[in-house]
Amino acid sequence: MKVLRTPIVAVLGHVDHGKTTLLDRIRRSNVTAREAGGITQHIGATEIPLSAIKEICKDIWNVNVVIPGLLFIDTPGHKAFTNLRRRGGALADLAILIVDINEGFKPQTEEALMILKTFKTPFIVAANKIDKIPGWQSNEGMPFMKSYAMQDEVVRQRLDNRIYELIGELYQRGFSADRFDRIRDFTRNVAIVPISALTGEGIPELLMLLVGLAQRYLEKSLRLHVEGKARGTVLEVKEEKGLGLTFDAILYDGTLRVGDRIAIGGVEGVIVTHVRGILRPRPAKEMRLESRFKSVESVTAAAGIKVVAPDIEGVLAGSEFEVVESDEDIKAFEQRIKQEYQEIAIETDEEGVVIKTDTLGSLEALINEFRELGIPIKKADVGDITKKDVVEASANRDELNRVIIGFNVKLLPGVEEEAAKYGVRIFTDQIIYSLIDNFTQWRDEEKRLRERQKIESIIMPGKIQLLKNYIFRRSKPAVVGVKVLAGELRKDVKLIKPDGTPAGVVRSMQKSGENISVAREGDEIAIAIDGVTIGRQLEGDEVLYVDVPERHAKVVERELMETLSENARSAFREFLDIKRKDNPFWGK
Ligand code: GDP
Numbered sequence: 001m002k003v004l005r006t007p008i009v010a011v012l013g014h015v016d017h018g019k020t021t022l023l024d025r026i027r028r029s030n031v032t033a034r035e036a037g038g039i040t041q042h043i044g045a046t047e048i049p050l051s052a053i054k055e056i057c058k059d060i061w062n063v064n065v066v067i068p069g070l071l072f073i074d075t076p077g078h079k080a081f082t083n084l085r086r087r088g089g090a091l092a093d094l095a096i097l098i099v100d101i102n103e104g105f106k107p108q109t110e111e112a113l114m115i116l117k118t119f120k121t122p123f124i125v126a127a128n129k130i131d132k133i134p135g136w137q138s139n140e141g142m143p144f145m146k147s148y149a150m151q152d153e154v155v156r157q158r159l160d161n162r163i164y165e166l167i168g169e170l171y172q173r174g175f176s177a178d179r180f181d182r183i184r185d186f187t188r189n190v191a192i193v194p195i196s197a198l199t200g201e202g203i204p205e206l207l208m209l210l211v212g213l214a215q216r217y218l219e220k221s222l223r224l225h226v227e228g229k230a231r232g233t234v235l236e237v238k239e240e241k242g243l244g245l246t247f248d249a250i251l252y253d254g255t256l257r258v259g260d261r262i263a264i265g266g267v268e269g270v271i272v273t274h275v276r277g278i279l280r281p282r283p284a285k286e287m288r289l290e291s292r293f294k295s296v297e298s299v300t301a302a303a304g305i306k307v308v309a310p311d312i313e314g315v316l317a318g319s320e321f322e323v324v325e326s327d328e329d330i331k332a333f334e335q336r337i338k339q340e341y342q343e344i345a346i347e348t349d350e351e352g353v354v355i356k357t358d359t360l361g362s363l364e365a366l367i368n369e370f371r372e373l374g375i376p377i378k379k380a381d382v383g384d385i386t387k388k389d390v391v392e393a394s395a396n397r398d399e400l401n402r403v404i405i406g407f408n409v410k411l412l413p414g415v416e417e418e419a420a421k422y423g424v425r426i427f428t429d430q431i432i433y434s435l436i437d438n439f440t441q442w443r444d445e446e447k448r449l450r451e452r453q454k455i456e457s458i459i460m461p462g463k464i465q466l467l468k469n470y471i472f473r474r475s476k477p478a479v480v481g482v483k484v485l486a487g488e489l490r491k492d493v494k495l496i497k498p499d500g501t502p503a504g505v506v507r508s509m510q511k512s513g514e515n516i517s518v519a520r521e522g523d524e525i526a527i528a529i530d531g532v533t534i535g536r537q538l539e540g541d542e543v544l545y546v547d548v549p550e551r552h553a554k555v556v557e558r559e560l561m562e563t564l565s566e567n568a569r570s571a572f573r574e575f576l577d578i579k580r581k582d583n584p585f586w587g588k
Contacts, residue, residue: 043279104166252302366436405427486521487521
């Protein structure tokens with residue numbers, strides 16, 4: 001029989017929505033739970049064994065469980081989440097997306113959701129701070145359903161309304177969600193669990209659902225089986241007194257032993273070394289001993305450990321490592337790391353923006369988001385912004401793509417000047433959401449501006465009626481009252497009659513005695529027309545059209561029809577019919 005390993009859980013959410021408080025609360029669960037199974041502190045993580053979860057959930061326990069417990073990553077937030085990767089995705093098997101129920105969705109909630117989508121990580125929404133709902137009577141550590149049943153009708157209504165808002169927010173982003181007790185199929189619907197990280201209400205259900213979700217989702221995909229080969233992800237490299245350089249890591253597969261040879265991957269290449277020691281935190285009661293750590297011979301996934309190993313100066317946080325037994329193993333590992341890097345870092349489209357980020361995880365998330373928005377990417381890579389990036393961005397034909405997007409990266413010296421010189425825009429931010437927002441806002445504004453410029457330089461269609469009772473002068477120039485029936489009339493445009501013959505040039509226009517340069521649909525104005533005499537070429541009661549030049553007519557027909565009013569559109573069609581009577585290909 002295959003042994004299931006402990007699922008790894010991460011907590012994500014907007015700042016101040018309660019990530020740290022929730023982790024603390026789970027870590028410091030009630031004494032009986034601690035005694036029941038010993039909640040154990042790992043390096044960078046906390047393990048809640050099944051017996052402790054059962055104790056916390058004892059009033060409501062109804063699942064048949066085969067996983068050994070849950071391992072919570074101690075560092076909350078999406079940065080940690082994207083940083084901690086493993087083969088083919090995120091390190092965490094499951095996530096809790098925490099949302100302050102009184103505040104609803106915020107930028108980082110949005111961002112966390114996007115990241116969870118990118119990594120296809122199953123998650124539960126914890127609607128936190130229910131104790132702050134006006135009128136809520138807190139019941140320390142109680143299951144939500146029980147505490148909910150004890151609240152006033154109006155208070156329950158308040159909570160329900162907020163849950164509905166959350167369901168709406170999630171729906172808008174493509175997730176079907178509901179309060180957990182109304183869900184049958186947890187693989188299709190996102191469960192929302194109302195909790196208070198402060199009073200512990202709802203935490204029993206949250207933990208129980210996580211366990212259930214882990215089993216249903218992950219057992220099938222085999223992600224939870226302990227496999228032979230030890231694999232893990234580096235949290236950080238640290239100097240420890242008396243030990244030298246060590247690295248903290250989460251082991252997610254297999255069993256790691258002292259003496260194992262390991263390969264560690266990074267952007268810079270692969271380092272091969274061996275495990276000199278494996279350390280775990282010493283339980284609090286043994287603290288009188290000199291070291292905070294105790295040495296172990298081996299450890300089985302999932303676990304947070306400190307590894308003592310030589311030659312690890314070049315190891316980066318977020319790198320993967322793996323036990324290697326032969327040179328072939330090392331080659332295969334190198335190949336895989338390289339391939340994974342190449343799969344993410346791209347240099348493809350001829351035309352497109354340049355993206356730079358701090359980690360592979362955030363790069364993947366950004367690329368995903370840009371693809372969804374339909375924005376072309378010329379190059380996407382990990383690292384600070386260099387002059388070379390500026391040159392590449394500037395080589396775009398379309399100004400809208402002469403852009404560098406930087407997430408959590410620096411501009412190297414001289415980059416700013418270079419960008420100014422080449423007309424390259426640089427957007428940087430520490431929040432993916434606002435980075436994308438600022439960029440798309442700029443892009444949309446820029447597009448609108450262009451449209452406007454185009455419209456302004458194009459002669460647009462127009463149709464006017466001469467008013468026979470307002471003939472002020474018959475020639476040189478003829479001055480006559482007109483009504484704009486459709487479209488617009490500008491100074492200096494030529495006019496034609498419905499039979500296609502020329503009817504002069506508009507030299508000036510007056511509305512209520514003032515000179516104007518453009519008249520719009522419905523306006524009644526006086527115009528001066530050069531090149532015609534009323535009584536000869538014109539009677540003075542005709543309908544006339546603006547003689548849109550062929551090149552302009554082409555642009556109007558292809559690109560600007562949407563911008564025209566209903567009347568202007570039909571006037572333009574009449575105009576095209578006039579022009580195409582003799583030449584069917586005119587303006588095509
Ligand atoms: P983080 O930034 O997401 O880690 O948020 P914190 O855990 O630091 O919480 C931010 C603030 O909200 C702190 O002052 C917490 O005490 C408070 N807080 C967190 N959870 C709750 C809760 O369930 N109820 C109440 N009333 N306050 C909470």
